[in-house]
Amino acid sequence: MNILVLHGPNLNLLGKRQPEIYGHQTLNDINAALDQFVASLSINVVLKIKQSNHEGELVSIIGHHMEWADGILINPAAYTHTSIAIRDALTTVDVPIVEIHLSNIYAREEFRHHSFISGVAAGVVSGFGAYSYILGLQAMIHILGPNTTENLEQ
Ligand code: DQA
Numbered sequence: 001m002n003i004l005v006l007h008g009p010n011l012n013l014l015g016k017r018q019p020e021i022y023g024h025q026t027l028n029d030i031n032a033a034l035d036q037f038v039a040s041l042s043i044n045v046v047l048k049i050k051q052s053n054h055e056g057e058l059v060s061i062i063g064h065h066m067e068w069a070d071g072i073l074i075n076p077a078a079y080t081h082t083s084i085a086i087r088d089a090l091t092t093v094d095v096p097i098v099e100i101h102l103s104n105i106y107a108r109e110e111f112r113h114h115s116f117i118s119g120v121a122a123g124v125v126s127g128f129g130a131y132s133y134i135l136g137l138q139a140m141i142h143i144l145g146p147n148t149t150e151n152l153e154q
Contacts, residue, residue: 001044001144003137004069005034006058007051008077014102022102023129027051030130037134045141055079055086062089069093071140073133075100080115087116096143098136101126 007027010017015026025033031049038045048065052058058079062072072095079086080101090097097120104127105112118124122143125136 001070001141002046002048002068003140003144004062004065004072005031005047005049005133005137006061006072006074006076007049008058008075008079009053011075011077012051012053021108025130030133033130034133034137037137041141043141043145055083059085059089062086062093066093069095071096071098071144073098073100073136073140074117075102075133076117080105080117081112083116087120090117091120096140097121098140098143099124099126100132100136102129102132103127 012027014022014030015024034047034049038047048068050061052061058076065072072090072093074086074090074097076083076086076099080099097117099115099117099121101124105115106126115124123139125132125139128135
C-alpha cells in the first residue's frame with residue numbers, strides 16, 4: 001500500500017521550534033522513525049514523505065498523488081485551522097485521510113480547536129508528540145490493511 005505523508009508549514013523547523021510544545025525531535029528524526037516502523041512490518045508499505053510551507057504547493061502535491069496514494073497521513077500544521085483548499089484537495093483524492101498533530105490542539109488556544117480537515121478525515125491523532133505520527137500510521141495501515149474489522153466480519 002502507498003501512503004503519502006504530508007507535513008505542513010513550519011514543521012521543517014521542528015527541534016528548534018517551541019520544543020516545550022513540539023518536542024526536541026527534528027522532522028528528519030520523525031521521518032526516520034516512520035521509515036523504521038515501516039521496515040519492521042511484514043507487509044509492503046511504501047511511504048512518500050513531503051513537507052511544504054505553502055498552501056498551494058500542498059494542494060498540488062495532494063492532487064499529483066491522486067492515482068498513487070492509497071491513503072494520506074497529514075499534519076496540516078497552521079493550515080488545519082484555515083484551509084478550505086487543502087480540505088477540498090483531500091476530498092477530491094477520495095482515499096482515507098488521517099490527521100496528525102504533535103500537540104493536543106484542544107488543550108491550546110481556542111483558534112486551534114477548529115479543524116477544517118477533521119470533517120474529511122477518517123480520524124485524528126493529536127497530542128502525543130512525534131509518536132502521533134506512528135499512531136496515525138498504524139491507524140492508516142489498520143484502515144487499509146487486510147486485518148481491518150470490516151474484513152474480519154466478512
Ligand atoms: C500542529 C498544531 C497547529 O495548531 C500548529 O499551527 C502547528 C502544528 C501540531 O502538530 O501540533 O504548526 O499541527
